[in-house]
Amino acid sequence: MSQFEEETAAFLAWLVKSGAEISNKIELRDLRQSQAGRGVVAIQDIQEDELLFRVPRSSILSVDNSVLPKRLPSVFKDLDPWFSLILVMMYEWEQDGKSKWHPYFQVLPFEFNTLMFWEQDELEQLQASAVRNKIGKEQADYTFKDTILPIVMEHAEVFYPSYGKDAHDITSAFVMESIRLAHRMGSTIMAYAFDIEPVDSNSKAVDEEGYMSEVEDEALPKGMVPLADMLNADADKNNARLFYEEDSLSMKALKHIKAGEEIFNDYGPLPRSDLLRRYGYITNNYAKYDVVEIPFDTVHETVLKNSAPASGIETRLEYLDEQGIVDTGYDIITSDPFDIHENISSDLIILIEALLLPQSAFDRLKSKSKLPKPSNLSLKGAQLLHTMVKARIAQYATSLEADTSESTTIPLTGSYSSRERRYAMAKLVRIGEKVILRDAEKALADLIEELGAGNDGLKRPPNSPQGSPGKKTKFA
Numbered sequence: 154m155s156q157f158e159e160e161t162a163a164f165l166a167w168l169v170k171s172g173a174e175i176s177n178k179i180e181l182r183d184l185r186q187s188q189a190g191r192g193v194v195a196i197q198d199i200q201e202d203e204l205l206f207r208v209p210r211s212s213i214l215s216v217d218n219s220v221l222p223k224r225l226p227s228v229f230k231d232l233d234p235w236f237s238l239i240l241v242m243m244y245e246w247e248q249d250g251k252s253k254w255h256p257y258f259q260v261l262p263f264e265f266n267t268l269m270f271w272e273q274d275e276l277e278q279l280q281a282s283a284v285r286n287k288i289g290k291e292q293a294d295y296t297f298k299d300t301i302l303p304i305v306m307e308h309a310e311v312f313y314p315s316y317g318k319d320a321h322d323i324t325s326a327f328v329m330e331s332i333r334l335a336h337r338m339g340s341t342i343m344a345y346a347f348d349i350e351p352v353d354s355n356s357k358a359v360d361e362e363g364y365m366s367e368v369e370d371e372a373l374p375k376g377m378v379p380l381a382d383m384l385n386a387d388a389d390k391n392n393a394r395l396f397y398e399e400d401s402l403s404m405k406a407l408k409h410i411k412a413g414e415e416i417f418n419d420y421g422p423l424p425r426s427d428l429l430r431r432y433g434y435i436t437n438n439y440a441k442y443d444v445v446e447i448p449f450d451t452v453h454e455t456v457l458k459n460s461a462p463a464s465g466i467e468t469r470l471e472y473l474d475e476q477g478i479v480d481t482g483y484d485i486i487t488s489d490p491f492d493i494h495e496n497i498s499s500d501l502i503i504l505i506e507a508l509l510l511p512q513s514a515f516d517r518l519k520s521k522s523k524l525p526k527p528s529n530l531s532l533k534g535a536q537l538l539h540t541m542v543k544a545r546i547a548q549y550a551t552s553l554e555a556d557t558s559e560s561t562t563i564p565l566t567g568s569y570s571s572r573e574r575r576y577a578m579a580k581l582v583r584i585g586e587k588v589i590l591r592d593a594e595k596a597l598a599d600l601i602e603e604l605g606a607g608n609d610g611l612k613r614p615p616n617s618p619q620g621s622p623g624k625k626t627k628f629a
């Protein structure tokens with residue numbers, strides 16, 4: 154038996170000993186040959202609603218189940234769920250064989266393929282993707298130094314029992330190791346933890362949509378649910394879900410699963426950029442959730458360069474900010490066919506239309522605390538949006554045509570975190586974003602032609618068909 158298989162077997166034996174029930178119709182399998190780590194596979198046909206496994210709440214690696222908060226009650230009084238679980242995991246990891254969760258840690262990752270761990274040249278393959286600004290490595294470093302490190306240093310003898318009496322002899326190696334460990338546990342939580350609902354609900358799903366925890370759901374306590382977190386995900390291939398019960402959490406089949414099929418959880422409708430950031434992998438099945446962001450700076454610059462009045466823009470932005478319209482960026486989502494009003498952020502359309510209004514019209518809206526209607530995209534608005542989209546396209550180092558001149562596939566051989574794999578995944582992410590921009594550019598160009606040829610009083614391009622009288626576009 155390989156070490157990998159031994160660790161899997163020891164983990165499952167530990168889980169069963171802890172009171173878990175595991176169906177004999179499933180197997181925790183080595184899927185490294187398809188670059189998917191471990192995964193759960195059906196070895197016999199499984200019916201809809203059938204129990205796959207049940208994990209007792211006491212086996213969850215969580216703040217409630219660890220002794221650390223009992224040892225350091227004052228530390229946990231005001232700490233948010235995210236930092237609390239990081240601390241607990243650091244503590245339990247350092248207890249080594251003495252931790253109740255030791256066999257579980259052996260099947261959790263030591264290395265990650267998420268964007269936080271990519272080299273600079275690998276990140277550059279994402280070109281102008283907005284995900285590069287969301288990796289948050291510096292922010293995480295800062296908060297770990299600010300929040301986690303002082304606690305670990307003050308209670309070094311608790312966290313690092315092997316330091317013994319010299320626990321307070323803190324060295325820079327100690328500091329670096331603690332930050333590294335905090336990153337590792339933070340990344341594990343991001344890709345593996347669930348939001349744990351309290352023990353009151355009547356057999357409730359993980360959250361309303363059944364996704365694994367989102368970092369954004371900061372209020373709910375987080376927990377690591379052994380085996381439940383061994384399920385991979387592949388967009389709509391989802392066929393199982395975790396349900397809360399009073400003393401346990403149960404993974405059940407959502408549909409009939411045939412022998413040999415993989416059992417998939419649902420990580421949510423994530424664009425490939427975000428999937429890469431949080432989970433370190435992508436599949437083409439997630440392409441339908443792709444998003445491209447128009448950063449606020451691009452919006453601002455385009456408005457300043459291309460439209461009067463430049464004066465008063467900042468005051469208008471202040472009002473729009475109060476109304477919740479100003480954001481760091483605006484999403485354009487993918488769909489085929491592309492629909493301007495469905496796919497382009499309505500806040501972006503509101504922002505543009507508000508900035509284009511004559512001063513008197515803007516003042517009137519403001520006095521009534523109102524905003525332009527996103528359904529009323531004007532010709533000027535469409536033109537400005539079109540210029541913005543073109544400016545955004547120009548921010549990427551290569552064109553869509555160049556990127557797609559040869560097909561890109563993610564290598565299935567070699568190391569999971571190889572440069573080759575990362576380059577290919579990054580290329581697919583940027584292609585997805587450029588496809589949306591191309592579609593948006595084309596839809597806006599068509600709309601401009603339509604509005605220009607219609608009743609906006611502008612000159613129609615030569616040879617364009619005459620719009621029939623009274624014909625209204627959806628956007629006029």
Ligand SMILES: C[S@@+](CC[C@H](N)C(=O)[O-])C[C@H]1O[C@@H](n2cnc3c(N)ncnc32)[C@H](O)[C@@H]1O
Pocket residue numbers: 188189190191192260261262344345382383384385386387431432433434436
């Ligand atoms: C919740 S864990 C699932 C168990 C994981 N495969 C393991 O071996 O520990 C999430 C991680 O599994 C991997 N993963 C999940 N779904 C995948 C898929 N469809 N293809 C490749 N890797 C996947 C990614 O590395 C992701 O960060």
